[in-house]
Amino acid sequence: MRAPIVGWIADARCGNYRVFRVGASLLFLATVICCICVLILFNVPPHSIVSRVVSGGISPIMYIVGFVGGTACLVTALQLGLDQMPDASSANITSFISWFVFSLAFGAWIFDTGCRVFSCIHGLCAHVFSLVPVIAMSVLCCSLFLLTPKWMIIEPNCPQSLKTIYQVLKFAAKHKAPLNRSALTYWEEDIPSRMDLGKSRYGGPFTTEEVEDVKTFFKILIISVPIFIISCSLSPEVYMQSLDGFANCEAGFIFAVTYSPTWVIIIVTLVYEFCIYPLLRNRLPSILKRIGIISSVIFIVSSVKLVLATAIFSYSLDLSPWSNIAYFVIFSSIFMFLLTSILEFICAQSPYKMRGLLLGYTILLYIISMYVGTILMYIFNSVCVGPYCHIFEKSVFTALSLVGFVLHCLLATWYKRRVREEDYDVHRVVEEVYDRYLSQRPTL
Known part of the structure; x- marks a missing residue:
């Protein structure tokens, strides 16, 4: 907290x-x-x-x-x-x-x-x-x-960050209709919500910027839910690697360059910044689409690992230790891209007056998701002792990645970018409406 x-x-x-x-x-x-x-x-x-x-x-x-x-x-x-x-x-x-x-x-x-x-x-x-x-x-x-x-x-x-949120919510709870009714109250195509009634154009005491900041604050809180679920499914693959055989000093250095996610993030960042990003700078998708692509990759890789776990159990196959390192490198790279995309989204969409609060919330949520995934991993390892435990564990985390991916796709289509302060000239609006009315009259 x-x-x-x-x-x-x-x-x-x-x-x-x-x-x-x-x-x-x-x-x-x-x-x-x-x-x-x-x-x-x-x-x-x-x-x-x-x-x-x-x-x-x-x-x-x-x-x-x-x-x-x-x-x-x-x-x-x-x-x-x-x-x-x-x-x-x-x-x-x-x-x-x-x-x-x-x-x-x-x-x-x-x-x-x-x-x-x-x-x-x-x-x-x-x-x-x-x-x-x-x-x-x-x-x-x-x-x-x-x-x-x-x-x-x-x-x-x-x-005025938290105070503005409280005042806008209080005004929306007490008012169901615009304070200043006029011919221009419902001139827009969309009916204003109760929170929009707090804008000055509808007689409220707040500017468009303040109301949109509050709306964006709650939208970011909602859209962070699938990110939390996706991070829960990703964390065991990054942090719950076995440390057996790394008890002495020499093996500790081997761990630092094999199963430590930090060195993977370092190398992947260097490769991305100097090789990949200069080539794909103008072709990168939007931030929400990027998070969706990363979520789909997490689901695909988790599904592949579930299939391999089932095959190993059914046919008694033995995988090379390099396969575990390869999976660990993949999941660590995904972790880096997911974290970078989340920070980009928060910095791009969060209101300036609430950016520190939302960054703190995002960091806390990301840390909690890692702990939740780790705790679930410990529960599976301590409670379940049957031969199907490993498959059941992989199935649960694969299902979490699928739920997070689907929920993110639904919320990404619902999410709309925040609206900045706009110049609202009543006289200009009247002239536009009246000009539209005259242009639609049948010519005599």
């Missing part, structure tokens, strides 16, 4: 730059605490009182501080980067989002590999290695506090 709260604070209270600066400061504090804990634990007996206090009291504080700081930076970093590109084209924004995902994957891969290195070394090398995160965060904080205020574009906060 912290991600939407942090996004709302960035939108309505403090702004993206201040929230990111606070998050970076918390991360720096967490790295300092981690370094101190490492120095203490390596220089005191393992069962002493000091060691127990550090392990049981200080370490949880370090994790909490680091988690809050990381969430603040993660939610606001993308929006803060887009603020520096006020006149950027859609192609530049798409590339920026892809490189943003690449940076997250590269940082996660460095962190995972560093943790494995740290678990394999001892003595002075461990002490020196614990200073690396502190040095990195020191460089970031120094540049953030000293250089960026002069170079960065700092957008003002928008304090």
